[in-house]
Amino acid sequence: MDTWRNSALLRTLLVLLGIFACGALACAQTQSTCLDCHSALDPPLQVTAEKFAQDIHAQAGLNCASCHGGDPTKADMDAMSKKAGFRGKIERNQIPALCGRCHSDGAYMRQYNPSLRTDQLSQYKTSVHGKLFAKGDTKVAVCTDCHSVHDLRPASDTRSRVHPLNVAQTCSRCHADAAYMKVYSIPTDQFEKYSASVHHDALVVRGDLSAPTCTTCHGNHGAAPPGVDSVQNVCSKCHVFQDQMYEKSTHKVAFQSASLPGCVVCHSNHAINHPSDARLGAGPQALCMQCHSPGDICDQARVEMLNGLTRLDISIKEANRVLGVAESSGMEVSQARLDEDQARDALTKARVTIHSFRTDLVNQDIQEGLNLAAKNLQAGKNALAERDYRRRGLGFALVFILMGVVGLFLYIRQIERHSQKT
Amino acid sequence: MSLFTRVQAWLDERIHWAELIEPLKKKTVPTHKLSYWYFLGGITLFLFMIQVGTGILLLLYYRPGANEAFESVQYIMTRVQFGWLIRSIHSWAANLMIFTAFAHMFSVVFLRAYRKPRELTWLSGMLLLFLAMGFGFSGYLLPWNTLAFFATKVGTEIAGQVPFIGHSLMVFLRGGEEVTGATLTRFFGFHVAVLPLLTTLLVAIHLALVQYFGMSVPPGLEARWKAAPTDACQMKFFPKFFLRELMAWYIALGVLGALAAILPWELGTKADPFAPAPAGIRPEWYFMFMFQTLKKIPAKLWFLDGEIVGILVFGAAGLLWMLLPFFDQLGRGRGRKFIMGAGVFALSYITAMTIYGYVAK
Numbered sequence: 028m029d030t031w032r033n034s035a036l037l038r039t040l041l042v043l044l045g046i047f048a049c050g051a052l053a054c055a056q057t058q059s060t061c062l063d064c065h066s067a068l069d070p071p072l073q074v075t076a077e078k079f080a081q082d083i084h085a086q087a088g089l090n091c092a093s094c095h096g097g098d099p100t101k102a103d104m105d106a107m108s109k110k111a112g113f114r115g116k117i118e119r120n121q122i123p124a125l126c127g128r129c130h131s132d133g134a135y136m137r138q139y140n141p142s143l144r145t146d147q148l149s150q151y152k153t154s155v156h157g158k159l160f161a162k163g164d165t166k167v168a169v170c171t172d173c174h175s176v177h178d179l180r181p182a183s184d185t186r187s188r189v190h191p192l193n194v195a196q197t198c199s200r201c202h203a204d205a206a207y208m209k210v211y212s213i214p215t216d217q218f219e220k221y222s223a224s225v226h227h228d229a230l231v232v233r234g235d236l237s238a239p240t241c242t243t244c245h246g247n248h249g250a251a252p253p254g255v256d257s258v259q260n261v262c263s264k265c266h267v268f269q270d271q272m273y274e275k276s277t278h279k280v281a282f283q284s285a286s287l288p289g290c291v292v293c294h295s296n297h298a299i300n301h302p303s304d305a306r307l308g309a310g311p312q313a314l315c316m317q318c319h320s321p322g323d324i325c326d327q328a329r330v331e332m333l334n335g336l337t338r339l340d341i342s343i344k345e346a347n348r349v350l351g352v353a354e355s356s357g358m359e360v361s362q363a364r365l366d367e368d369q370a371r372d373a374l375t376k377a378r379v380t381i382h383s384f385r386t387d388l389v390n391q392d393i394q395e396g397l398n399l400a401a402k403n404l405q406a407g408k409n410a411l412a413e414r415d416y417r418r419r420g421l422g423f424a425l426v427f428i429l430m431g432v433v434g435l436f437l438y439i440r441q442i443e444r445h446s447q448k449t
Numbered sequence: 450m451s452l453f454t455r456v457q458a459w460l461d462e463r464i465h466w467a468e469l470i471e472p473l474k475k476k477t478v479p480t481h482k483l484s485y486w487y488f489l490g491g492i493t494l495f496l497f498m499i500q501v502g503t504g505i506l507l508l509l510y511y512r513p514g515a516n517e518a519f520e521s522v523q524y525i526m527t528r529v530q531f532g533w534l535i536r537s538i539h540s541w542a543a544n545l546m547i548f549t550a551f552a553h554m555f556s557v558v559f560l561r562a563y564r565k566p567r568e569l570t571w572l573s574g575m576l577l578l579f580l581a582m583g584f585g586f587s588g589y590l591l592p593w594n595t596l597a598f599f600a601t602k603v604g605t606e607i608a609g610q611v612p613f614i615g616h617s618l619m620v621f622l623r624g625g626e627e628v629t630g631a632t633l634t635r636f637f638g639f640h641v642a643v644l645p646l647l648t649t650l651l652v653a654i655h656l657a658l659v660q661y662f663g664m665s666v667p668p669g670l671e672a673r674w675k676a677a678p679t680d681a682c683q684m685k686f687f688p689k690f691f692l693r694e695l696m697a698w699y700i701a702l703g704v705l706g707a708l709a710a711i712l713p714w715e716l717g718t719k720a721d722p723f724a725p726a727p728a729g730i731r732p733e734w735y736f737m738f739m740f741q742t743l744k745k746i747p748a749k750l751w752f753l754d755g756e757i758v759g760i761l762v763f764g765a766a767g768l769l770w771m772l773l774p775f776f777d778q779l780g781r782g783r784g785r786k787f788i789m790g791a792g793v794f795a796l797s798y799i800t801a802m803t804i805y806g807y808v809a810k
Contacts, residue, residue, distance in 0.1 A: 357713035359526045359533065417534075421710035428703040435696045442688060 059099040060106050061091040074177045081178045087139050094125060122169040123151055123160065150249035157249075166207070173197055173247075189247070192231060194240040195221055217241075220298035228301075239265065259289040266290075272382035304340070307333040307381070331386050335393035336377060342400035343370050349407030356414045363406035370399035472660075477683035478690040479666045486560060487664055487690075488697045489553040495698045496546035497652065499705070500584075503539040504641065511591070513637035515630030518593035519719040526716060537709035543585055545705065547735050550578050551799075558773070558792040561785070562665035568774040570658040573651050575771045580648045585733050587640040593633060598720030599730045601636075602628045607743060610756050611764075629722065731806070738799045739763055741806035770795070 066075040079085050084093065092099050097113035098106050107113045117125055127148030129135055136145050147170075151157040156167040173189055180187035188197040199218035201207055208215050221227050221241070229238035244253060244261050253261045259279075263270030273279055273289070282289055288296075293306070293314050305312040307329050309321075319325045347367060350360050373396030380389045460466035478487060510529055512521040525532035554574065557563050563571040590601045605628065609619030624631030666674065674681040684690050732740050742763075746755040773791070776784040 357711075357715065359523065359713075359716055361523065361716070361718075362527070417710045417713075421706055424706050425703055428699050428706070432696050432699045432703075435692050435699070439689065439692050439696075442692075 059090050060102050061095075061097070061099050078178045081180065083179055083181055119165040119169055120160075120163075122171055123148055123157070126170045147248040150246070153251070154246070154249045155251045166210070168201060172201070191236045191240055194242050195227070198241045217297045220295075224297060224299045225301045226299060237265075255286055255288040256283075258291050262290045268376075268379045269382045272380055272388075275388075276382060276384040278384055302378070304333060304336045304378075307336070325384075328384065328386050332381060332389045335390055336374070336381075339370075339374050339377065339393050339396045339400065342397055342404070343367070343374060346370070346400050346403035346407055349404055349411065353407050353410035353414065356411070358410040358414055360406060360410050363403050363410075366399055366406070367403050370396050370403060373399060473687055474685075476660070476663070476686035478664050478686055479670075480682040480684045481667070481670055483560060483667060484684075486556040488694060489549050489556055490659070491694045492697055492701050493546055493549040493553055494652070494656075495701060496542045496549060496705075497648070499542045500539065500546060501645070503535050503542065504645075506535045507539055508641065513591070513634050515593060515633055515720075518591060518633055519716075522592040522716060526713075533713055534709055537712075537714045538705055540714035541705055541708045541712075543588060544734070545701070545708075547578075547581050547585060550581050551735070554578060555792065555796055557665075558788065560665065560667050561777070561788075562667075563774040564665075564668070564777050565774070567658070567662050567665060570655060570662065571774050572771060573655040573658060577648065577651050577655060580644055580651065582735060584640060584644050584648070585735060587636040587644065589733055590628075590633060590636045591640065592716060593720050594717035595720050595724070595727060596717050596730065598628060598722065599726045600732050601632065602726075603730055603740075604732060604736070605632075607740075607756070607760065610754070610760055612757060612761070627722070734803060734807075737806040738802035741802045741809070 062074060062076045062079060065072060067073075074091075079091075090099055091097070092112075094117060095114050096111070097108070098111035100106075101111065105111060107115070130143075131145050131148045133145045136143055151170075152161065156169075159167045160169065175188050182189045182191075184190060185192060187193065195218060202213075203215050203218040205215045226239045229235045230240055242250065243264075245251060259270060259273065269290075279289075281287075282292060294302070303312065306314045309316055315325065315329045319329070346363075350363055350367065353360050354364075373392055377389055377392035377396060380392050383389070457466060478484070507525065510521055510525045510532065512518060522536065525536050527533075529535075557571065557574070586601075586604060590597045605619050605622045608622060609615045611618055620626065622632070622635070623629070624635045731737065739759075743756055743759045746759045748755050750758050770791070773788055776788055778784060779787075
């Protein structure tokens with residue numbers, strides 16, 4: 028009897044447990060049924076829970092239905108019925124508008140990120156991508172091409188395709204693909220050139236995230252090549268002093284009247300190499316002589332500026348060498364080392380002033396640097412003279428010490444001889 | 450009558466000078482083939498006197514404080530007449546003094562000069578060595594340069610690992626939770642007031658004990674001299690030994706001057722507490738063997754923290770080392786053998802770990 032009772036009790040418990048488990052399962056399924064199936068599908072339909080969990084939208088509480096419609100609370104195909112508002116796969120030509128539905132709505136976006144701009148779609152419409160897209164070209168970039176989809180991360184995330192370190196790579200996916208870009212008849216070597224540039228070096232090698240990448244000069248959502256007249260404005264966003272000097276130069280007017288793109292004439296665009304004084308010279312890296320004739324007034328100015336820079340560079344290096352010798356001799360020359368930085372700053376300033384193409388201004392900076400370099404050289408020479416003085420002093424002191432030791436030695440011997448006699 | 454004799458007569462009339470110096474006149478030093486080890490203590494004393502003299506001169510210009518210390522040392526080295534020489538001699542003499550103190554200590558161990566009745570001389574000497582290391586540790590920070598700043602940070606962190614009192618000790622040493630200007634002024638106080646006072650007292654006691662007991666003779670020789678007293682060889686302290694000691698001091702002065710002139714002590718760059726620690730932080734060479742050991746001890750030894758075990762072992766070893774003379778007579782010669790073994794081990798270990806510390810990356 029007891030056994031039967033126990034058995035009934037056990038069965039009742041099992042039934043209750045079963046009901047509870049089903050309820051819990053059903054409750055779990057109400058969260059999102061989409062991923063249950065799509066995580067098991069093959070790409071491109073595959074979206075795993077792990078992948079979607081990385082998406083900034085998922086983290087903000089949005090789900091599949093936010094973009095694709097439907098009812099993810101339903102477990103069967105009703106979830107994907109027209110009645111439930113299911114939109115299915117978002118076609119490329121619908122993507123900008125779909126994203127813009129939220130991202131252009133200031134009031135809506137404020138709930139999630141009040142500082143996020145809401146003009147991406149309107150900017151996109153002004154871009155080369157957006158204009159071609161409006162003409163029905165769906166090969167051009169849309170939001171998901173750059174930002175990815177289902178694992179979309181904020182630009183501050185280093186894994187994001189639009190993080191500064193990854194932007195050039197992202198753009199190159201299309202712009203370095205000669206076959207893909209064939210119909211647009213534009214070069215596809217931008218990424219290759221940029222990768223060898225001083226900007227890439229600063230950004231990727233030195234890790235300076237403020238260094239320019241594609242979007243810095245071309246814009247991001249409104250991406251377009253800067254026009255001939257805008258080049259100077261774009262470069263001057265970072266190169267402020269060069270811009271101020273260029274404004275004073277005769278080249279500004281000359282380039283404008285010849286419709287030449289300012290900075291790009293000498294520095295090129297994507298393949299901007301580290302500038303060197305050799306560009307002012309007459310060798311293979313020479314720039315000036317590509318337009319100017321030997322012996323003309325501009326050539327004379329070039330020679331004068333180059334000579335000044337070379338003289339200052341040599342003076343700084345000589346002072347540095349002498350200070351180095353003094354330092355390795357243990358002399359204290361930290362103040363001269365600080366002044367040396369000022370001399371180097373003067374050289375950098377003179378190199379910036381070159382953009383004015385005015386010898387009087389350049390010479391002014393060079394003279395300032397030469398004075399500092401001369402002072403540092405003198406400090407180094409003084410330190411070496413002091414070192415020699417110390418060594419001479421040591422020599423004299425050691426002679427006296429030796430005389431003292433010998434004198435003591437002789438005196439001890441004398442005492443000992445005297446004590447032996449007595 | 451010469452001036453010297455007249456001064457002597459003047460003093461004799463008033464304070465009985467002749468009677469006062471009579472014991473010194475009678476004082477002798479044993480002469481044997483190992484007598485030159487006796488000079489080490491005197492050289493250490495000479496270097497200590499140089500430290501006092503140069504330290505006082507540095508005090509005329511040095512300003513303790515995080516905003517002024519580095520600049521004041523820089524000023525001493527570049528603007529003050531012979532300031533570079535005084536500072537370099539102070540730094541070099543500090544290192545040479547600790548070196549000669551270590552050498553003196555090991556010579557005492559290997560010649561068994563610590564044995565009865567000189568236990569107190571040994572103890573006072575050991576305390577003096579610890580004080581000298583304290584001088585080194587506190588003085589190292591005073592120029593407030595990067596290397597010293599981070600070495601002090603590491604050093605006080607290690608002190609902070611001592612069980613029970615570690616944290617309080619670290620806060621006491623630093624004058625707070627971090628190494629700051631407060632640590633600098635505190636170390637300055639230790640360096641120029643507390644440690645000199647204690648050292649002067651202990652030097653006086655140590656010298657008085659040396660005078661009282663006289664120089665120790667190596668045990669084998671002592672036995673032979675006892676058996677045949679006519680073989681005992683003695684030298685008068687004044688003037689013979691004293692003049693020889695003076696020669697040793699002169700030579701030490703020459704070495705010191707050469708080091709200061711040819712290899713002036715570097716100043717480095719000013720400490721920046723917010724900068725990351727530079728690579729290659731190392732303590733002064735005399736702490737290197739401990740530093741390297743603590744670096745190499747595994748993080749966990751069974752269930753204990755490796756660093757704490759290391760500190761405790763060093764603490765226990767230091768205590769045993771201080772009590773060394775009391776083991777000499779134990780176990781019918783076994784204690785003596787243990788001391789010799791411990792001496793050889795300690796010397797080999799300190800040398801090997803110091804070299805390893807400098808060679809290891």
